Amino acid sequence: MSIFTHASEILEARVNHFLNKAEDPAETLDLSYEKMIESLQDSKRHLADVVTERISLENQMAQAQKAADKAEADAKMALGAQREDLAKAALGEKEVALQKIASLQAAHDNVAAQAQKLTDYEQKLQERIEQFRTQKEVMKSQMEAAQSEIKVGESMTGIGDGLADAGDALRRAQDRTAQMQAKAQAMDGLMAAGVLSDPLDQRSQTDKDLDQLRASSGVDADLARLKAEMAGQEPKNAAKDDDKAAT
CATH class of the missing domain: 1.10.287 (Helix Hairpins)
Incomplete structure (x- = not known):
């Protein structure tokens, strides 16, 4: 040819x-x-x-x-x-x-x-x-x-x-949402690590750590108090139950 x-x-x-x-x-x-x-x-x-x-x-x-x-x-x-x-x-x-x-x-x-x-x-x-x-x-x-x-x-x-454009738009929205969620998680981690801070919070990192420690200690003390009170009430309630049984 x-x-x-x-x-x-x-x-x-x-x-x-x-x-x-x-x-x-x-x-x-x-x-x-x-x-x-x-x-x-x-x-x-x-x-x-x-x-x-x-x-x-x-x-x-x-x-x-x-x-x-x-x-x-x-x-x-x-x-x-x-x-x-x-x-x-x-x-x-x-x-x-x-x-x-x-x-x-x-x-x-x-x-x-x-x-x-x-x-x-x-x-x-x-x-x-x-x-x-x-x-x-x-x-x-x-x-x-x-x-x-x-x-x-x-x-x-x-x-x-029709659906091709809709599918592309949905995928773009999903990718954007995933990126935003990842960014939010990263910002939470950075704020927790002290890398990022609230611009309205003028405390130093040391003050923040101490305040967090005080809050945690306060919670632990309050929890111990509640446990002690409940432990003291249990013998009294048991004695009352014994008196009712004797009568």
């Missing part, structure tokens, strides 16, 4: 790819249907012209037949008047009329056959157009249903623009 042939095949493939994307099958079907209708209209016009020609020939044949009948009547009248010469002349006119009728008849037969062919063709074309119209509407409905199914599938799988 030459480089020119290969390049030509690549170009043709790209052109076909572009046409497949640019072409709307529904519009193509409608355009084909319109062309078939135009073809039907053309066939009807041709049929009308042929039928007009056939009728014109029939009218000429009728006139020629009238001329032949008149010539024969004239010949009879001339013979009745003992004018054989006039009778021959009239019969000569009759012969010309009959020859004209024969020529017109031959032309009429050809035109009539052509008209019949056009009529048959028009009927077949009209039936084919009706079949195509039905097939076209069915195909368009199937394509619309398939396109709708594809769009739904794309949306559900994230291939389309």
